[in-house]
Amino acid sequence: MRAVGLIVEYNPFHNGHAYHLQASKEAAKADVVIAVMSGNFLQRGEPALVSKWYRTQMALLNGVDLVFELPYCFAVQKAATFANGAVSLLEAAGCESLCFGSESGDISAFLRTISFLEEKQQLFNENIKHHMGKGVSYPKAIALAYQQLSGSKDFLDLAKPNNILGFQYCKAIVDQNSRLEPLTVTRKNADYHDEHFTSETIASATSIRKAIFSEEPKAAKKIGQFVPEPTNRLLQQYKQQFGGFHRWGNYWDLLQYKLITSAPEELKEVYEMEEGLENRLIEAAHQSTNFQEYMERIKTKRYTWTRLQRLSVHALTNTKKTEMNNVPEKAAYLRLLGMTQAGKEYLNKMKKHFSLPLVAKLSSFKEKEILLDIRAARTYAMVFPKTIRTQMLYQEYQQPPIFIQK
């Protein structure tokens, strides 16, 4: 059985994802599709719209056969670490290829760019250092250094967000000596960061989330046009069951409380807290009425918005440097969130070849890093209504992997 791997957040699963999924399956000539999906907190440092269990259902009902969780220690991270974790999981799960969407659509451009930068590594690093010395953020410095070096249009346009991610996936494959074959398909229409609908059926997850949170009833209705039916139904169901969707605003009280009751010395221990930032966060927490205001107060040229959102997720989930600094480059376990019948057959046949322990039930597994996933899920559950919160705090232990027969 040939398996193609995808790296996803599905926040929420939309028509663009459905297209990518089918195109990947074809490009890889695969029998099953395996997705490595972030848990409840995402790479950009935000809570997912709906829980990982609902996003797993969306994935399975839309053509994914197996969903594994990308552990917190890789999911809420800069692109390179994120990619390393995800690639190591797909390899461990026996995938033959990894297929990602990109603006470029040309896999050879990715590979050329990697070798080129490896050759010029020293110069490249010097350029990055030079730009950071001028006070710009790390991602910005990389882009500038790259611009200086490249120039020929043979190379990848690393100003495009999906090209950057794809580049990191390919680089992780190379660095890990992985046997995964990298594949890419061109993304349809919507740009990653689009906030408005620009096509009739394809829209970015960003614009869909914006519509979901819109106070205009019309905007919310329009969503049906951009997501497959199961997504729409599950979103409705989630809203009914839990009273709404998750966003930073819901966690503002908890983050503010955390920051105003912590001593600077305690906050220094939070992962990614660089010297002096802790005072900035505390100050902003005292002065701000909501999360947006707080973010605008802590933003500087030196740190990207995303980096500061991730830092805030780590503060919220009480994730410490001591817990994260020893995380190995590769994942340590394959946490199964859900499967279809085909996924189950794949598992039965292949799991003896998996190079990592398969975790279907948390209570029987004691790996240290999984504590971070559990704490993240529990922090995420804190905004559920009091009456169901207790049950949700135990969900990690009680919820078996989702199984969808089809």
Added chain:
Amino acid sequence: MRAVGLIVEYNPFHNGHAYHLQASKEAAKADVVIAVMSGNFLQRGEPALVSKWYRTQMALLNGVDLVFELPYCFAVQKAATFANGAVSLLEAAGCESLCFGSESGDISAFLRTISFLEEKQQLFNENIKHHMGKGVSYPKAIALAYQQLSGSKDFLDLAKPNNILGFQYCKAIVDQNSRLEPLTVTRKNADYHDEHFTSETIASATSIRKAIFSEEPKAAKKIGQFVPEPTNRLLQQYKQQFGGFHRWGNYWDLLQYKLITSAPEELKEVYEMEEGLENRLIEAAHQSTNFQEYMERIKTKRYTWTRLQRLSVHALTNTKKTEMNNVPEKAAYLRLLGMTQAGKEYLNKMKKHFSLPLVAKLSSFKEKEILLDIRAARTYAMVFPKTIRTQMLYQEYQQPPIFIQK
């Protein structure tokens, strides 16, 4: 100018307090009344119904001339520590006497009991140890040991809550070699813990709070009968301005969040966290839907309800052993919360004789323990509506002492 000192919480100020105040002033033949009042968290380990600023207004409008804050490090403590802090403040503020309400009403009984227990100290301590060995709580062990020793009705009935407090005040005076003269007046009617109205005009603060939180509109209306007009008016005003009153239930989300995101090793550092209790608290936080349920889960014979509520306040305010274990027996500053015209005149005349620094503006004062008061006030403010919370977080720095001209 002769000053009498009172030790109060005024949660809220009611007719019984008004009676105690007048009776104390007469008994002491005093010109001014000085109250040492707990801040936003109280001795029984609960948030005060309304903030210390509103309770200061109640005090001043009802006959108190000067209100000083009992610092957090004495206010949220067992009776003996509470008494030591309060007595040291009244002495520092130049009071000639301390007058407390008691069931006994006979000051000589207090003093006799103290000398008696001092004589029998060794035996007394052995008896306490003996009872604690059987697994009962510390206060219960004291009561049992005392019962064994006393017997003669000349001695104080230490089963009565106000006698216990008064006993601790007298003991603090003796232990500190204070020049305060201890006085006591008999309490009118209501028992400390009464939950129901038993008289026409005097009711316990407990029963008044119960009526305030009652969902029956009639019960709330009845309050006017048991509190002076200014209290009633200020309570209405508070409700209008802040949307309601404070109780543990409002802080449940924050406490639950704190407990579920903390590692046991972190919680071990919380003040008063005894070996093993941290796991009990974490477990209960995961299982409970509200504060009451949580308390019932953590309660054991070994710890009183009050002790566990105080521990929960310390967890909520992130108060550490390292911050509290070095707190000296006596207070280090006189934080002025409010004054009347007479109080102001007293201050002008007497402050040069004060044995502690007088703090009217926080921004000009850097004593370490005051950080605990500030953090407590900020934690307390976390349940105000988002729109005014920011302003309230700065109240400690912006609010000058309340002045009431009359």
